Amino acid sequence: MKFMRKISKTRYFSTFTFVTLVFLIGIIIGQTITELRFSEFQERERDMRTYILSLDLQSELISKKICDVDIFSLTKDKIRLGQELDYLEHKFGKKDPKLLPLKKEYTLLSIRQWLLVKRAKEECEKNWNIILYFYSNEKNASTCESQGYVLDYLYSKHSDSLVIYAFDFDLDTPALNTLKRVFTGSSKFLP
Numbered sequence: 001m002k003f004m005r006k007i008s009k010t011r012y013f014s015t016f017t018f019v020t021l022v023f024l025i026g027i028i029i030g031q032t033i034t035e036l037r038f039s040e041f042q043e044r045e046r047d048m049r050t051y052i053l054s055l056d057l058q059s060e061l062i063s064k065k066i067c068d069v070d071i072f073s074l075t076k077d078k079i080r081l082g083q084e085l086d087y088l089e090h091k092f093g094k095k096d097p098k099l100l101p102l103k104k105e106y107t108l109l110s111i112r113q114w115l116l117v118k119r120a121k122e123e124c125e126k127n128w129n130i131i132l133y134f135y136s137n138e139k140n141a142s143t144c145e146s147q148g149y150v151l152d153y154l155y156s157k158h159s160d161s162l163v164i165y166a167f168d169f170d171l172d173t174p175a176l177n178t179l180k181r182v183f184t185g186s187s188k189f190l191p
Contacts, residue, residue: 049105051081056109063116067124071117072160078113081106082166094137104173111175114165129158132183133166 062069085106088099114132121128133151135144151164167176 047084049102051084056112063119066116066120071120071126072163078110081109100171103168104171107167107171107173107176110165110167111179114163117163127161129162131162131164132179133164134169134180134184135166136169138170 062071085099085102088102089096092099114130117128117130120126121130131151133147135148137144148166151166155162155164167179169180
């Protein structure tokens with residue numbers, strides 16, 4: 001009987017040691033994956049911030065000779081940036097708090113660019129159609145996403161005469177809040 005207890009204690013101890021080792025390895029692997037994801041996010045965030053600043057400066061430079069410049073090259077660059085932000089939203093989640101500052105910067109760039117395109121349309125007598133699209137990731141998200149696909153389709157068919165600016169209605173910045181009040185009459189999402 002004594003011999004059985006020794007074997008059982010040894011077996012329990014080795015099982016406990018094995019389970020503890022597996023648990024620790026799991027924690028280390030999880031931590032490593034999290035660090036890699038965060039590192040990737042930080043790298044993409046730096047690239048996007050640099051690109052946003054570059055586009056902002058480009059807008060400022062273009063504004064001096066607005067009729068002599070191809071405005072659509074500027075909007076195509078912004079579309080690429082928007083696609084990168086969309087990728088990050090899908091990878092890290094639309095409500096990831098790390099994305100919020102980037103979305104706000106992108107929104108401010110979009111507003112500035114919209115003002116530039118609007119000015120070019122008026123001063124250079126261009127026949128462009130400009131659409132401001134307000135969407136929400138919180139309310140009516142599936143409807144907003146479907147409408148986004150329709151707008152993407154329209155843009156693909158009329159990219160030489162159509163400019164679309166999409167704004168996340170749930171973001172809170174003074175410039176965007178003013179834009180929401182001017183075009184929707186409210187800073188609250190309308191159903």
